[in-house]
Amino acid sequence: MVISSLRLALEWFELIRQSRYRLQHSHTQPDLELLDAETIVVVGSFSAPKWAVFRCPGNCSTVYRLSLNADQSPHWRVSVDWLGRPSCSPSIHQKSACHAHFWIRAGRVQQCRDNGCVVARDHKA
Numbered sequence: 001m002v003i004s005s006l007r008l009a010l011e012w013f014e015l016i017r018q019s020r021y022r023l024q025h026s027h028t029q030p031d032l033e034l035l036d037a038e039t040i041v042v043v044g045s046f047s048a049p050k051w052a053v054f055r056c057p058g059n060c061s062t063v064y065r066l067s068l069n070a071d072q073s074p075h076w077r078v079s080v081d082w083l084g085r086p087s088c089s090p091s092i093h094q095k096s097a098c099h100a101h102f103w104i105r106a107g108r109v110q111q112c113r114d115n116g117c118v119v120a121r122d123h124k125a
């Protein structure tokens with residue numbers, strides 16, 4: 001709570017850039033009807049996360065379910081900085097719907113050079 005208030009204050013004073021995404025943990029799959037465009041839900045335990053579930057920042061609103069299981073291929077890694085801003089690696093490439101190709105770094109979307117759609121509130125990586 002204190003950290004999120006500090007992050008909001010730093011964003012308000014424009015000392016840091018505004019985050020698009022925030023992180024939420026859940027032991028169960030989120031209700032997709034309730035999943036907003038600013039939340040990344042990490043499903044599973046803290047020690048054994050299984051999935052990262054979030055909506056595409058492009059214009060398709062596709063729900064991504066990225067595997068966080070290092071034993072599977074492909075898989076991604078979600079980390080959080082001290083201000084609670086999530087980062088995801090490697091990049092996410094939506095090849096079937098809007099053709100978005102982007103990174104999530106410190107809660108922000110950074111387009112890759114071959115990004116194929118308009119992504120709100122971001123900049124070139």
Ligand SMILES: [Zn+2]
Nearest residue numbers: 056058060098
């Ligand atoms: Zn999309």
